Every structure is written in structure tokens, then in C-alpha cells.
Amino acid sequence: MSEHSGLAAADAQGTDPAAVGSDAATVAQPSFAVDDILLASVDLARAALIETVPVESVGPVTAHTAEGERVLSFLFASDVAGYPGWFWRVTLTRVDDAPPTVSESQLVPGETALLAPKWIPWSERLAEYRASQLAAENADVVLGEDEFPEDESSDDLDADGDDFGIEEIDIDEIEPDPLSDDDFLGIDIDSLDGDGDGDGDGDGVRR
Numbered sequence: 001m002s003e004h005s006g007l008a009a010a011d012a013q014g015t016d017p018a019a020v021g022s023d024a025a026t027v028a029q030p031s032f033a034v035d036d037i038l039l040a041s042v043d044l045a046r047a048a049l050i051e052t053v054p055v056e057s058v059g060p061v062t063a064h065t066a067e068g069e070r071v072l073s074f075l076f077a078s079d080v081a082g083y084p085g086w087f088w089r090v091t092l093t094r095v096d097d098a099p100p101t102v103s104e105s106q107l108v109p110g111e112t113a114l115l116a117p118k119w120i121p122w123s124e125r126l127a128e129y130r131a132s133q134l135a136a137e138n139a140d141v142v143l144g145e146d147e148f149p150e151d152e153s154s155d156d157l158d159a160d161g162d163d164f165g166i167e168e169i170d171i172d173e174i175e176p177d178p179l180s181d182d183d184f185l186g187i188d189i190d191s192l193d194g195d196g197d198g199d200g201d202g203d204g205v206r207r
Helices: 003-013 042-050 122-145 153-163
Strands: 058-068 071-078 086-093 101-109
Touching (some): 042 071, 042 086, 042 101, 058 086, 071 101
Antiparallel strands (some): 071 086
């Protein structure tokens, strides 16, 4: 196939000329011509959008894409707080000579949009958790099988005590020394009553 015939075939099919005659395994996605009637219906797309969202959140048109035959999507800049880099997309379609109608509208992320992390199924999360738990249990088993040397510090202290002649003392054999009666001589026990009703002279000392 000549280069001229390849370009002609590409123009006829609406595909990229570079993809014609290539050995690429992937098949080029079909392209669709922009429907002029749908393209002129941008006001219809905007009116349908502001019926469901605040008008101040809808910006100007930034792009349009032919999604199929007589199917066109408009992208409006989004001014929704917390959604930088997102766009409003409104898709219009029409059948034969019928007037355009709104197919759908939605908020879609752009290339610079901030997205949530990829969702991980619970089965995968539990698998990772169980693996970590099993690893911890195996580590405990290995530690339990290790033989640790006996602590000889206590034996050394006992030996040192014997060298210095320190004798063991039985605490139970130690009896407290009770106070004798001489310790209470000169003290009037009755005067120590908190009610203060005693007949003494108040100094609590016998004269």
C-alpha cells in the first residue's frame, strides 16, 4: 500500500494516519465526527446542569468530545469547593432529525484532580493482617525455644556474703521491746482525755 493510499484510507475511516499499515497489536479506537447541531446546543447543556447544581459552581466550557455518532459531551469548569481540577460533564444526543436531548450530567476528575486512594477489598486487607499476625506468632515461638543462660549474679552475692561472715537473721525471732512502766511515770492518763472533764489542774503532770 502506498503512502498516499494509506492517508486516503485513514481520512475515510477517521483514524490516525500513523496507525494505518502499522504492525501494532492494539486496534485504534474509532473516532466520530462532531455533530454540528449538538455542538450548537451548548446552552441546552448549561441550562440542564444549573437545574441540578448551583449556578456559581459552573464555569465556562473547556472542551467537547464526540462520544459516538450524534453523541457529544461538553466539559464545564467546576468551581465546587474542595474539588480542584474537576469538571462538569454534560452529554447530549439526538436521534435522526429529533431535537437534542440531555443524556446525563456528572462531576468528573481531570488530570490534576485530587483523588482518593485506591480501594483495597477487605479480603486483601485481612490477608495482610493475618500474615503479619502469623509472623508475630512465629517470632514468639522462636524466642520461646531459645535457651537463656542462668543468672549467676545472685549466686555471686551469696558467695560474697559468706566471705564477709554475714549471718542470716530470722526476722520472726526479733521481738519488739515493750515500754516499761517507768516510761509512763509522771503522766496523768486521765488528763489525756479529749473531753477535758478531768478534775486535775490541767497540766497532766502529777506533783
